[in-house]
Amino acid sequence: MLRSYLPAIVFLLLGAGVGAAFTTLNSVLGPKRQIEHKADPYECGLPSEIKQGFRFGISFYLIAMLFILFDIEVLFLYPVAVQLRAFGSFALVETIVFIALLFVAFVYVWRRGALEWR
Amino acid sequence: MLSTVPTVLADVRYFEPWWIQILKGIVIFAVGLQLVPIVLLAERKLLGRFQQRYGPNRVGPFGAIQPLADILKLLTKEQFRPRTSIGWLFALAPIVSIITAVAAFAIIPFGNTVDIFGTRVGLYGVDVSIGPLYLFAFGAVAFYGIMLGGWASGSKYSFLGAMRAAAQLISYEVSQGLALIGVVMTAGTLSLTGIVEAQQGMWYIVPQAVGFIVFLVASFAETNRAPFDLVEADAELVGGYNTEYGGGRFASYFFAEYLNVLVVSGVVTTVFLGGWLLPFGIDPPTWVDPFVVLAKMSIFVLFFIWVRATLPRLRYDQLMSLGWKILLPLATLNALVTAILVVVTH
Numbered sequence: 529m530l531r532s533y534l535p536a537i538v539f540l541l542l543g544a545g546v547g548a549a550f551t552t553l554n555s556v557l558g559p560k561r562q563i564e565h566k567a568d569p570y571e572c573g574l575p576s577e578i579k580q581g582f583r584f585g586i587s588f589y590l591i592a593m594l595f596i597l598f599d600i601e602v603l604f605l606y607p608v609a610v611q612l613r614a615f616g617s618f619a620l621v622e623t624i625v626f627i628a629l630l631f632v633a634f635v636y637v638w639r640r641g642a643l644e645w646r
Numbered sequence: 647m648l649s650t651v652p653t654v655l656a657d658v659r660y661f662e663p664w665w666i667q668i669l670k671g672i673v674i675f676a677v678g679l680q681l682v683p684i685v686l687l688a689e690r691k692l693l694g695r696f697q698q699r700y701g702p703n704r705v706g707p708f709g710a711i712q713p714l715a716d717i718l719k720l721l722t723k724e725q726f727r728p729r730t731s732i733g734w735l736f737a738l739a740p741i742v743s744i745i746t747a748v749a750a751f752a753i754i755p756f757g758n759t760v761d762i763f764g765t766r767v768g769l770y771g772v773d774v775s776i777g778p779l780y781l782f783a784f785g786a787v788a789f790y791g792i793m794l795g796g797w798a799s800g801s802k803y804s805f806l807g808a809m810r811a812a813a814q815l816i817s818y819e820v821s822q823g824l825a826l827i828g829v830v831m832t833a834g835t836l837s838l839t840g841i842v843e844a845q846q847g848m849w850y851i852v853p854q855a856v857g858f859i860v861f862l863v864a865s866f867a868e869t870n871r872a873p874f875d876l877v878e879a880d881a882e883l884v885g886g887y888n889t890e891y892g893g894g895r896f897a898s899y900f901f902a903e904y905l906n907v908l909v910v911s912g913v914v915t916t917v918f919l920g921g922w923l924l925p926f927g928i929d930p931p932t933w934v935d936p937f938v939v940l941a942k943m944s945i946f947v948l949f950f951i952w953v954r955a956t957l958p959r960l961r962y963d964q965l966m967s968l969g970w971k972i973l974l975p976l977a978t979l980n981a982l983v984t985a986i987l988v989v990v991t992h
Contacts, residue, residue: 532658532772534667535771540749543746543747543748547743547744547898549894550740550901551737551741552894553894554722554723554893558721558723558725560724569729570803570890588809588812588813591816595820598820599823602820602824605827609830609981610834611834612989619985624986627981634975643966643970645962
């Protein structure tokens with residue numbers, strides 16, 4: 529099981545190595561001149577008023593929920609797509625029904641204005 | 647001998663002994679590592695020319711070692727982070743970005759199997775039997791790299807950039823996935839080498855032209871490249887998710903971005919442009935194959951740069967309506983029409 533994925537594991541390790549090197553080398557090679565205002569978050573020159581856990585627009589969460597819906601569509605279509613020739617017209621009819629149902633959901637979401645960015 | 651291992655993981659076809667697998671991983675990774683500075687230099691040079699200036703031409707002949715100078719400069723900067731940031735997440739996020747980009751690079755096939763010293767070696771990292779799904783899986787994890795980085799920075803602009811990145815990446819991932827379904831139906835396999843072999847008669851860019859266009863547009867959005875670079879829109883968000891990053895961590899975000907451009911070019915080449923196949927029945931010896939793939943990849947990399955120099959950035963609502971109202975229905979329609987054609991002509 530590990531054998532077949534060995535090259536992918538090599539890639540993961542090498543990627544992690546390069547990433548770790550990039551992330552840590554600065555503290556070895558770079559100068560260390562820490563002053564107080566260097567640690568301020570960027571704010572166009574004004575004193576920052578950042579607090580952890582501030583609130584954010586609901587539109588982003590809505591998009592995330594839509595994503596789950598349609599990404600499941602994609603996931604269901606992949607196995608059918610691979611075996612489409614073997615199953616023939618049976619799979620075709622099933623796919624058409626499936627996409628038609630999703631189309632209804634899509635039209636509903638669109639008409640309710642979930643796709644409008646506000 | 648063909649070996650497959652039944653596991654909970656997807657099957658992987660492989661022929662080599664273990665030490666060749668490790669060696670080949672290192673070699674392909676080294677090639678990828680070398681391609682990134684070349685793409686970087688090509689982009690700066692070409693953007694310069696597009697804007698009627700020279701671009702880098704001071705470091706080395708024709709500015710050829712400019713990327714090396716850049717990386718040295720970045721790595722000798724001081725390490726610091728904002729007071730409001732979450733230390734370990736702030737450090738981890740760029741590593742996540744880079745790991746996912748490198749891991750995705752592993753599935754690009756540069757050729758079929760060749761005989762090297764009497765053993766069969768596949769000219770690809772892994773030929774996993776779920777090719778595109780592997781790509782989307784790492785694409786989805788790559789999203790955490792940007793999201794965590796922006797969120798853990800503890801800065802307004804980083805957070806805004808990260809939220810935009812989140813919404814943009816998930817919106818376009820759906821279209822990207824759907825665009826490939828037509829190809830999968832036509833080829834009847836998910837293995838990337840299998841998809842290339844299925845294109846012997848005709849490259850899929852011809853019968854799957856709609857899928858190709860949808861996939862290409864979605865890929866621009868997935869790699870956060872112009873005109874979809876709202877994630878780091880410098881005019882409004884300073885630098886987006888990487889506002890607070892500097893030095894090597896900033897470099898690793900950029901390394902990941904350029905490697906992602908290469909990965910996407912490689913996948914488009916493999917899936918729509920026939921990978922290592924040449925048109926008109928030209929069949930060169932096997933050692934030419936990787937160069938064919940690299941040449942086709944460079945076409946797309948140049949296209950990425952050209953588009954960046956040409957198109958202005960989209961507005962955020964335009965970005966969202968393009969993804970959901972145009973690309974998604976178009977990709978679904980493409981899948982449906984392809985399904986009907988495949989079954990009827992079979």
